[in-house]
Amino acid sequence: xxxxxxxxxxxxxxxxxxxxxxxxxxxxxxxxxxxxxxxxxxxxxxxxxxxxxxxxxxxxxxxxxxxxxxxxxxxxxxxxxxxxxxxxxxxxxxxxxxxxxxxxxxxxxxxxxxxxxxxxxxxxxxxxxxxxxxxxxxxxxxxxxxxxxxxxxxxxxxxxxxxxxxxxxxxxxxxxxxxxxxxxxxxxxxxxxxxxxxxxxxxxxxxxxxxxxxxxxxxxxxxxxxxxxxxxxxxxxxxxxxxxxxxxxxxxxxxxxxxxxxxxxxxxxxxxxxxxxxxxxxxxxxxxxxxxxxxxxxxxxxxxxxxxxxxxxxxxxxxxxxxxxxxxxxxxxxxxxxxxxxxxxxxxxxxxxxxxxxxxxxxxxxxxxxxxxxxxxxxxxxxxxxxxxxxxxxxxxxxxxxxxxxxxxxxxxxxxxxxxxxxxxxxxxxxxxxxxxxxxxxxxxxxxxxxxxxxxxxxxxxxxxxxxxxxxxxxxxxxxxxxxxxxxxxxxxxxxxxxxxxxxxxxxxxxxxxxxxxxxxxxxxxxxxxxxxxxxxxxxxxxxxxxxxxxxxxxxxxxxxxxxxxxxxxxxxxxxxxxxxxxxxxxxxxxxxxxxxxxxxxxxxxx
Amino acid sequence: xxxxxxxxxxxxxxxxxxxxxxxxxxxxxxxxxxxxxxxxxxxxxxxxxxxxxxxxxxxxxxxxxxxxxxxxxxxxxxxxxxxxxxxxxxxxxxxxxxxxxx
Numbered sequence: 194x195x196x197x198x199x200x201x202x203x204x205x206x207x208x209x210x211x212x213x214x215x216x217x218x219x220x221x222x223x224x225x226x227x228x229x230x231x232x233x234x235x236x237x238x239x240x241x242x243x244x245x246x247x248x249x250x251x252x253x254x255x256x257x258x259x260x261x262x263x264x265x266x267x268x269x270x271x272x273x274x275x276x277x278x279x280x281x282x283x284x285x286x287x288x289x290x291x292x293x294x295x296x297x298x299x300x301x302x303x304x305x306x307x308x309x310x311x312x313x314x315x316x317x318x319x320x321x322x323x324x325x326x327x328x329x330x331x332x333x334x335x336x337x338x339x340x341x342x343x344x345x346x347x348x349x350x351x352x353x354x355x356x357x358x359x360x361x362x363x364x365x366x367x368x369x370x371x372x373x374x375x376x377x378x379x380x381x382x383x384x385x386x387x388x389x390x391x392x393x394x395x396x397x398x399x400x401x402x403x404x405x406x407x408x409x410x411x412x413x414x415x416x417x418x419x420x421x422x423x424x425x426x427x428x429x430x431x432x433x434x435x436x437x438x439x440x441x442x443x444x445x446x447x448x449x450x451x452x453x454x455x456x457x458x459x460x461x462x463x464x465x466x467x468x469x470x471x472x473x474x475x476x477x478x479x480x481x482x483x484x485x486x487x488x489x490x491x492x493x494x495x496x497x498x499x500x501x502x503x504x505x506x507x508x509x510x511x512x513x514x515x516x517x518x519x520x521x522x523x524x525x526x527x528x529x530x531x532x533x534x535x536x537x538x539x540x541x542x543x544x545x546x547x548x549x550x551x552x553x554x555x556x557x558x559x560x561x562x563x564x565x566x567x568x569x570x571x572x573x574x575x576x577x578x579x580x581x582x583x584x585x586x587x588x589x590x591x592x593x594x595x596x597x598x599x600x601x602x603x604x605x606x607x608x609x610x611x612x613x614x615x616x617x618x619x620x621x622x623x624x625x626x627x628x629x630x631x632x633x634x635x636x637x638x639x640x641x642x643x644x645x646x647x648x649x650x651x652x653x654x655x656x657x658x659x660x661x662x663x664x665x666x667x668x669x670x671x672x673x674x675x676x677x678x679x680x681x682x683x684x685x686x687x688x689x690x691x692x693x694x695x696x697x698x699x700x701x702x703x704x705x706x707x708x709x710x711x712x713x714x715x716x717x718x719x720x721x722x723x724x725x726x727x728x729x730x731x732x733x734x735x736x737x738x739x740x741x742x743x744x745x746x747x748x749x750x751x752x753x754x755x756x757x758x759x760x761x762x763x764x765x766x767x768x769x770x771x772x773x774x775x776x777x778x779x780x781x782x783x784x785x786x787x788x789x790x791x792x793x794x795x796x797x798x799x800x
Numbered sequence: 801x802x803x804x805x806x807x808x809x810x811x812x813x814x815x816x817x818x819x820x821x822x823x824x825x826x827x828x829x830x831x832x833x834x835x836x837x838x839x840x841x842x843x844x845x846x847x848x849x850x851x852x853x854x855x856x857x858x859x860x861x862x863x864x865x866x867x868x869x870x871x872x873x874x875x876x877x878x879x880x881x882x883x884x885x886x887x888x889x890x891x892x893x894x895x896x897x898x899x900x901x902x
Binding site: 325374378380474475476479500544547 | 849850852853854855856857858859860861862863864865866
């Protein structure tokens with residue numbers, strides 16, 4: 194796609210988003226105009242328009258991706274000269290590449306198994322001597338550190354043909370980005386590229402080799418992000434996330450890649466980076482003000498991509514690179530803990546929208562990232578405003594005055610208009626998912642990889658139902674996070690749990706008691722004061738009211754296993770097998786559980 | 801590739817072994833020290849990294865648009881508009897006839 198085509202596509206996209214929003218907002222305005230428009234109505238209309246822009250953006254990205262995949266033009270445009278076959282002309286490359294895995298108090302058995310599986314995959318493709326592997330530890334837990342050194346020695350003993358290095362910092366200054374920066378300052382000059390991995394990253398030898406090839410072929414590109422798919426989920430929650438990532442993810446990634454082009458984003462791992470421009474341009478600035486919104490940048494990835502773009506380098510998203518995987522947080526609680534950190538990082542980015550010299554698409558990435566979390570309090574605010582509006586109408590006297598004479602005005606139902614607005618909102622949320630299913634059913638090998646059509650559609654329906662229940666829980670939690678950050682409460686950048694041990698019902702009940710209480714109190718108040726509104730709000734109240742039960746059930750690994758046996762949420766890595774993942778599972782079974790992880794889990798439970 | 805010139809696998813390569821063990825011992829409580837032999841961790845001959853090639857990674861500077869800055873820029877622009885345009889002085893270059901072609 195030429196630059197002019199991309200520019201036309203972006204303007205078209207903007208036009209579609211704005212016109213969709215205008216259509217929905219006009220419909221709502223028509224309802225409000227019937228009575229006199231109040232300040233409350235104006236406020237509600239403004240919040241609704243902002244939220245509709247947000248969901249319309251996601252909707253049109255999904256549509257663009259579905260269109261591209263439907264026509265079969267997908268996965269061929271992200272980088273101008275990608276390698277299209279699985280046979281790698283990698284031997285021709287003289288580039289030096291470092292595989293960099295920053296770790297911080299991670300489950301060492303897990304890290305080691307992932308590295309070993311990647312090394313095995315590289316060996317199968319004859320590429321193992323092309324990469325130098327670095328375990329960059331920031332761990333401050335002595336047990337973990339000892340285990341890391343032990344596993345590093347084992348890796349070196351097992352892989353005599355590979356160069357595997359281990360470095361530990363005494364202080365984790367700058368967290369993950371500081372860890373990578375310290376590596377660059379000491380050893381970056383030795384390498385042309387580095388591939389950043391998370392502790393749960395898994396990339397096949399083919400994918401790693403292909404990324405190097407793409408960098409060799411595109412000297413103006415400084416960063417290529419290989420979109421990761423979720424694998425290895427055991428609990429029902431992780432399996433649901435995994436199913437969504439495989440079924441809906443490719444459509445969104447394709448749309449995003451087409452739209453963003455050279456202005457794509459970086460997601461922090463499973464990406465290859467040209468080291469020299471990274472070192473020259475990506476020393477992270479300090480943000481003005483104090484934490485949580487100022488100081489050290491926490492979500493470094495978006496900022497690094499923006500800085501590379503500012504310097505004129507291209508940043509690409511490459512859906513054509515298959516074989517890039519990561520793991521999902523095992524439970525809703527772990528997912529929300531991660532969201533708490535990301536929320537703080539993404540809200541910091543709001544300041545960066547107003548930084549001079551950045552490109553507009555980079556600013557949009559920052560804005561969309563922040564909106565992922567700001568949307569929740571806005572939805573909550575919108576619901577409150579809708580209820581207030583309905584209450585005002587309910588208690589209004591149905592009389593207007595012509596001069597001194599009262600005229601009885603008959604109440605008029607706006608149900609049809611309101612239902613059409615709700616339907617449009619739901620369509621924005623669900624149509625891209627339906628399009629993903631249609632694309633999968635049409636393209637070969639299609640639904641068979643998901644256990645067949647019936648199971649694919651069944652998975653979609655159950656995932657959608659669970660999403661409807663979970664969405665208000667996310668809304669309340671994110672709103673709480675945002676409020677906390679805005680009053681200055683900061684969070685620690687911790688470790689993400691990698692295995693699933695489930696959550697006890699008691700713990701879930703304690704943690705989600707505020708959600709349940711809010712749902713019950715609001716439900717009761719609505720039932721008393723606004724019985725009609727109660728039924729409208731019921732889908733929003735059900736999830737939080739059952740939050741503890743939902744968390745307990747979806748975190749249960751045995752329930753997840755049972756779902757897998759019944760064919761629910763099956764993904765191709767399970768139906769067709771994925772060699773690298775099977776290798777990880779074999780290695781983990783062989784090594785047994787990491788005792789330090791068990792200790793940490795005990796501490797977590799106690800906390 | 802990098803096996804020559806080995807250095808220790810921590811950032812404090814030039815610190816003596818005993819002082820590093822002391823530093824580490826201070827970090828953790830005695831119960832944990834019983835479980836881990838730090839001397840073994842630090843003195844392992846395998847703990848190697850490639851020789852360092854120090855490079856700079858300068859901290860980037862970001863200037864933010866603020867209402868004050870936008871106002872300052874606006875005022876500066878207005879002042880520049882009020883100033884009389886700079887007189888343009890044309891340069892005269894004389895070319896000796898001997899250099900002219902033909």
